[in-house]
Amino acid sequence: MTIFINPGSGPVREATEEHAAINITVFGDDLRRAGLDVRSADRIPANDYGDGRYAFELAMADGRTIEIQMPGLPVERVRYVGEDDQNIWDFPRLYVDGSSWVWKFALSVCAPEDGDA
Structure with a gap:
């Protein structure tokens, strides 16, 4: 029997740092389009999950920092x-803090909580 708790949260095979760097740029652009002001995205290799x-x-x-595992x-x-052509089961998860x-919900999680902005 297989039980799925968080599909897409397992290891990401065939991953490269170069793709992750492109992805964080696109993620930052999506956040900006949503009205969040991202000042920078710095690579922190010591915090890599290794998967x-x-x-x-x-x-x-607004002074917050957010760790993204991309x-x-x-x-x-x-x-x-x-x-419509995307199946959520086919996409790996990002880790936000x-x-x-x-991705879609990770963007929302990056918004400040009420009263934090």
């Missing part, structure tokens, strides 16, 4: 945004 995800720290204009696959294989989310 095909690469650690970055986003510095936000899968190192081509962006079209990571950027789940809920389009230690919790796993698919």
